[in-house]
Amino acid sequence: MNGSIYTQIARNAIQEQYEGTSIDRDFYLSTYPELSQEKACFVTLTLNNRLRGCIGSIIAHQSLLDDLISNAHSAAFHDPRFPPLSKEEFSQLSIEVSLLTHPEPVEYGDRVDLAHIIRPHVDGVILRLGKYQATFLPQVWDELSDFESFFSHLGMKAGIGNDPLSYHPEIYTYQVQKYEEQSHD
Template sequence: MTSKLYLEIARNAITSHFSPVFIDKDALVGKDPALGEPGAVFVTLTINNHLRGCIGSIIAHRSLLDDIIENAAAAAFRDPRFPSLHAEELDKIIIEVSLLTHPQPLVYSDAEELSRIIRPNIDGVIMRLGNHQATFLPQVWEELNDFDSFFTHLGLKAGIGSDPLTLHPDIYIYQVEKIKEA
């Protein structure tokens, strides 16, 4: 029920940009009180297994319901890597909602120790150095499935280069509950 409801909320948030869809927030919170609590999600859109948009929150800063609605719309219409979703793509997108746990800092001495601590396919990773920050959801391990390439790409995404661990950035991990349309 909950899984289906979160996907329905995300799809309605996107659909509402093309045709009127009323999202009754009070009724939704009545169905699932967790929607009224603070929550952080990423919403990922794919078409034919290719990324079409992905936007989310690392830290809960609004209700779970509002986070799903806002990030679904942002993934569809404001991901700077892609043009806005077109109405004819609406039936082609597959929506995935990832509910994040609160990030926890990791203490590590070097890349070798970090490689022993990090759990591929389980841990999402936030890398932070000064004003630079980036994250990869645990799902990214499916494509970047070895430690070195995962952190090389995360360092590039954060804007701190292809060998970021030599700079000893702050590392945080989190896990997700992934809910995906069939």
Template sequence: MSNSILLKIAKDAIEEELYNKSKIDRVDLEASFDFLNEQRACFVTLKLEDRLRGCIGSLLPDKKLIDDVISNAQNAAFRDFRFQPLSKKEFENVKIEISLLTIPKMVIYDSIDELKEKIRPNVDGVILKQEQNKATFLPQVWDELPNFDEFFENLSLKAGLDIDSLTHFPEIFTYQVEKVK
């Protein structure tokens, strides 16, 4: 798999929307790179000066990788509700990272201690789901929140739940990523 082509597609997708011009030749890319036709889920993370500037992705592989990269790159740049849309000036300096996800697997646990044993910091991305509330942190978030309790408290808040949501035994799924940067 060519990492540079994925990054180029993400950058071109942002540029297409920013400047309202066509840059991506899907037909040629799909013919030249078979892996772009695979059903894969990805996240696109944007950073400026090592600070998060946007991050949007898919948890399940429901479209071709090329389509997932394009839509997630554009959404991370222009539709992440935490940020203003990316400006032309910011575009010149933005760093793009793509995380290719494995299929999430449910974690079966009977206690928080058992969950602590099954979660692998810096390896596992985590999805926390309770009723209609759901959120995820990519494995990279462990860099900022290396403590299990702090990680899950913040993930719970992101999902719109109380920080002690683990006491209610929400569904937990894990996945791993292949980072492209």
């Protein structure tokens, strides 16, 4: 299946908000039956090469079509780090969709051991400690390319501080298939 359909669906899901239209789910499901499979995805929005919203699912819990629509809408209008996307911003937006594999637990002894297991630029990482949890997609390695910096920021995102590995949290990895759309200028 052509990956551009994923970014097209995400764009249409956001556009619905401005035009009062509705995505033709029957069309997409009959044309692309694989969209009915349960799959987890993230939708990342960028404006002028800067993050403008990113929301996703770590575990598949609904059809890929529903996950795409829900996450695109949430990234545009409900990411707590940003105000709702304006119609003017929408016209200049770039959209990236990441399809996630099922997360796998990582068995590790200590931070050195973990550093040998984690594959930068390949693995997305979920860090979990009690009720605290955060994830970084593999794309985050582009900005936080060293192991210590990556995990320090992940710990901050989870709310457990910049040395999360000192608590020996649960670690899970997953990989993504990434589909990018260029900006609509």
